[in-house]
Amino acid sequence: MGRKVTRALNSNPMVEMVDIPDIQLYVYRGFLPEADCQILIDKIDEKAEPSSLYKGTEQEGFRTSYSCHLNRWESDIDRIEKRISALMGIDNDYAETMQGQRYQIGQEFKAHHDFFHPAQDYWKQEELRGGQRSWTAMIFLNNVPAGGATEFPHLKIGVRPERGTLLMWNNMAVDGKPNYKSLHSGTPVVEGTKYIITKWYRQNNWVKLTGSG
Numbered sequence: 001m002g003r004k005v006t007r008a009l010n011s012n013p014m015v016e017m018v019d020i021p022d023i024q025l026y027v028y029r030g031f032l033p034e035a036d037c038q039i040l041i042d043k044i045d046e047k048a049e050p051s052s053l054y055k056g057t058e059q060e061g062f063r064t065s066y067s068c069h070l071n072r073w074e075s076d077i078d079r080i081e082k083r084i085s086a087l088m089g090i091d092n093d094y095a096e097t098m099q100g101q102r103y104q105i106g107q108e109f110k111a112h113h114d115f116f117h118p119a120q121d122y123w124k125q126e127e128l129r130g131g132q133r134s135w136t137a138m139i140f141l142n143n144v145p146a147g148g149a150t151e152f153p154h155l156k157i158g159v160r161p162e163r164g165t166l167l168m169w170n171n172m173a174v175d176g177k178p179n180y181k182s183l184h185s186g187t188p189v190v191e192g193t194k195y196i197i198t199k200w201y202r203q204n205n206w207v208k209l210t211g212s213g
């Protein structure tokens, strides 16, 4: 999957590759038009509840945002999701249910990996439900006056929230194993509110394997 995505992104003139050897990280500024950002923000405001972490990995203060699942069978969500997947060259059914997140002042998502840690209990189950989370696609839905950047501490890089910017990175290394350098955080919002969507692609067809969506 990695190679197919790389080919799709490298050949697209709108997509910038961040030139860091330790990770495949891409940015597409102005990907999502304002009207679509607003549609997603409204849905997040309507549905968001305190965010959760995987059972057994909960830690107080680790992920303080509000989040929600976005229903892939709704036409606006379907259209937006498929635009992202088409850009990346991945079948949208490989993606889990897209999540919307909202961070108010002081809220954050501390440094974590999006891939499943194979030593954790949940892995045995998730392995059968689509395997690893390979690529992450994330869109900033609004401008945040201060704070709220997505930072990759091992790579010494941060991306400031700007409406419509799509970030994409591979959580796997070139050998197909989890890339520990993909560690990242949503830093605390200092001023304003931050809205994002996150989409995690599995290595196999998640919709088919889980019968859900």
Ligand SMILES: O=C(O)CCC(=O)C(=O)O
Residues within 6 Å of the ligand: 109, 114, 148, 149, 150, 151, 184, 185, 186, 187, 196, 198
């Ligand atoms: O809020 C951010 O900038 C990062 C979000 C994130 O890492 C995630 O949802 O997995």
Ligand SMILES: [Fe+2]
Residues within 6 Å of the ligand: 112, 113, 114, 184
């Ligand atoms: Fe993440």
